[in-house]
Amino acid sequence: MNRQGAITVLIAADLGNSETKMYINDQFLKQPSVIKRLFSKPENLELDVEKSILNLDHELLVNVSSQAIRRDGLFMIGERASRSADVENMNIKLGNKYKHDLPVIMLLGMVASHEVRNQYMEQGALPNFLEVKAKLSTAIPASEHTNEKAEALRRRILDHSHHVTLHVGEQQVNVQVSFDDVNVTQEGIPALYTLRAANHEILKDYVSLYDYNISEEKLDKLPKKIAEKNIVHVDIGDGTTEFNYTEKLNPVLDLSDGQRFGVGHATQEAINLLKSEVGGYLDLNRQQFMDIHRDRNNPLHKDAVNKLMEAKYTQSRLLLEAVQEKVVQTAGRVNFIMVYGGGSIQFKTELYEDLIEFAADAKLEVIWVPEEYAINMNVDGLRILNEKVLYA
Incomplete structure (x- = not known):
């Protein structure tokens, strides 16, 4: 503390x-991007503060009061919300993330819970009040990025003091969060910083695919x-899916954009197929569907896997065509196609071989980032941007 x-x-x-x-400083945290607005506080069965703190990530409940959102309220956040019905997640068809309240509520709730837990672990008791001052870097999709939209999100977060009441069991902690500086960039760009700073393991699949035999030093x-290539x-x-084109570390904005397809669209179609399979007696959000998809013991697991496989094939054809069009737009200047993001894991079976074949015909090479790096390319790059460039 200062x-x-x-x-x-x-x-x-x-x-x-x-x-x-x-990342809050050097600590990593994540939550499903889902919230549920409540009109009364739910009953709490856990009275032990220490147990509540240890289970905080799974039971996030916050009041958020801020001029950055349209209406103050009481919210379940993340994992706790994902277990409920009638929840709110991002409308992937409409986009406009910079206008949406959900990202701001997620951000404030996760920051408040993280700092309250840290204080409890250090002091051995819950504080009554915390003041948090932050510097933030984030990004919005290339499909909706303009300087005006980035500035609109920046001002929403920067221009207001945000008040969060975190519920820990039966107790409450008031947290005031304000931001001294906010940087909003375009999704995809931070991945360059991740690649530049990475060790050679990030290219292990690429090196294996093209059978490179080079020294350890190289x-x-x-x-x-x-x-530093194109x-x-x-x-x-x-x-x-964001299609960013970079030349020698510089984004070429006229050749960078995004399109509204990806895992969420395949998942939504798979939900519709699964709903038909069970006679319409099913109401799921995307996070709940993926929980079924991952749970081998769920009675609908096999059906969920099959339906998602069907839906992913259609999306993979759209993705392949979009990549081909983007390469054509670069007028022969591109050296590499680099694929990453959480969806690269889901779509690899359907897309990988066809993309390799296309790249060979076009005299390009494909870097399909390994799973352990692919999912965090943007957040890792934002952290590097913070530490090496913006706030060094």
């Missing part, structure tokens, strides 16, 4: 349609070398 008692933090936040991921320099980025997300 002399005034305020906690100062540095935040890198990927406000995704599926998950909200962030291998260590390869990520930075490739980052790259079509294919960042497959939940609601959008």
